[in-house]
Amino acid sequence: MSTSQPDAFGDHDHAVCRAATLQAALDRLAQSGARLTPVRKRTLEILLESHRAMGAYEVLGRLAADGFGRQPPVAYRALDFLVEQGLAHRVQRLNAFAACLHPDRDHAPAFLICRNCQRVAEADAGPAACALRQSAQGFHVERLTIEALGLCPPCAAQDA
Amino acid sequence: MSTSQPDAFGDHDHAVCRAATLQAALDRLAQSGARLTPVRKRTLEILLESHRAMGAYEVLGRLAADGFGRQPPVAYRALDFLVEQGLAHRVQRLNAFAACLHPDRDHAPAFLICRNCQRVAEADAGPAACALRQSAQGFHVERLTIEALGLCPPCAAQDA
DNA sequence: TTGGCAGCGTTACAATATCACATGAGCACT
DNA sequence: AGTGCTCATGTGATATTGTAACGCTGCCAA
Numbered sequence: 001m002s003t004s005q006p007d008a009f010g011d012h013d014h015a016v017c018r019a020a021t022l023q024a025a026l027d028r029l030a031q032s033g034a035r036l037t038p039v040r041k042r043t044l045e046i047l048l049e050s051h052r053a054m055g056a057y058e059v060l061g062r063l064a065a066d067g068f069g070r071q072p073p074v075a076y077r078a079l080d081f082l083v084e085q086g087l088a089h090r091v092q093r094l095n096a097f098a099a100c101l102h103p104d105r106d107h108a109p110a111f112l113i114c115r116n117c118q119r120v121a122e123a124d125a126g127p128a129a130c131a132l133r134q135s136a137q138g139f140h141v142e143r144l145t146i147e148a149l150g151l152c153p154p155c156a157a158q159d160a
Numbered sequence: 161m162s163t164s165q166p167d168a169f170g171d172h173d174h175a176v177c178r179a180a181t182l183q184a185a186l187d188r189l190a191q192s193g194a195r196l197t198p199v200r201k202r203t204l205e206i207l208l209e210s211h212r213a214m215g216a217y218e219v220l221g222r223l224a225a226d227g228f229g230r231q232p233p234v235a236y237r238a239l240d241f242l243v244e245q246g247l248a249h250r251v252q253r254l255n256a257f258a259a260c261l262h263p264d265r266d267h268a269p270a271f272l273i274c275r276n277c278q279r280v281a282e283a284d285a286g287p288a289a290c291a292l293r294q295s296a297q298g299f300h301v302e303r304l305t306i307e308a309l310g311l312c313p314p315c316a317a318q319d320a
Numbered sequence: 321t322t323g324g325c326a327g328c329g330t331t332a333c334a335a336t337a338t339c340a341c342a343t344g345a346g347c348a349c350t
Numbered sequence: 351a352g353t354g355c356t357c358a359t360g361t362g363a364t365a366t367t368g369t370a371a372c373g374c375t376g377c378c379a380a
Binding site for chain 1: 167169184253270272273275281282283284285286287288289291292294295296297298299300301302303304305306307308309310311312313316
């Protein structure tokens, strides 16, 4: 599914999208040996329900409603775990988290955030990262954050 | 001074650097017609004292010590103003603000954040932005955030 | 069986950011 | 000078986001 992953902005059967992404995530975890406990799994499912990024407290509310703990560390720990495992990403610009859309492979994602429909997609940051290293003149880049705010194709069309 | 601006990571006469950058900022404001009130000017000076990014509350503390208001909006308003005018930037990764090092010209900055000495420099994000637009496949980018965390050349040398 | 440890939950708190409202300074027009 | 306007400032209150610290439990290996 990797390269044919439906784009988050396009129309697609999200039930399938979600299930496929979840399965890829499970596979990845099985390999790494990390434990997908109930809170963690539920957290991932919550993130996968939409292509929006969710705040930690929004996730926490959902978890609490499902009978899990209702204190911030519960959500933060689960989210941090998912991020560490590469199953979710943190979107700095929104102080929020989004499920990874390509958990089946390592990648350097750039985020595309639609300011109208709030959806978030991932683009390949590789070329941009290369370009940046050129400009960076000797700076040793360890982690790179690239986030674009704008309009997704459907919203742009509707806007015009 | 534009292209010969001393790099924030290198040794340089910061008094000169600061004065030159401040002057460029003043020139820019004079053109735009915006008002550089005392709080705003002081805020800019505070940011210019170092090449670190400062949190809003750190700035607020300094402002309060100088006799300005001591409530958060005082700092946020001044900082927002500077950002709007292009005289400062917000560093998302740090939830902090840094003076713009090149206020004399419009630019799309990428930030280079040294995790050791905490200094922040700006690199040209132009090429990376172009590369990203290629990857973004029809997404209409309005604002682009590029932030690299790593080691600046001096710190990397010392580390090895 | 017992010691260690990861995971979870809780309390408490720290750090960051915004809202809403009142005051005051400067300016244009009369 | 007086009036009304706009912008900037200051304040209190509150919202949002994020951590530290501690205890309990269940699991597992020695």
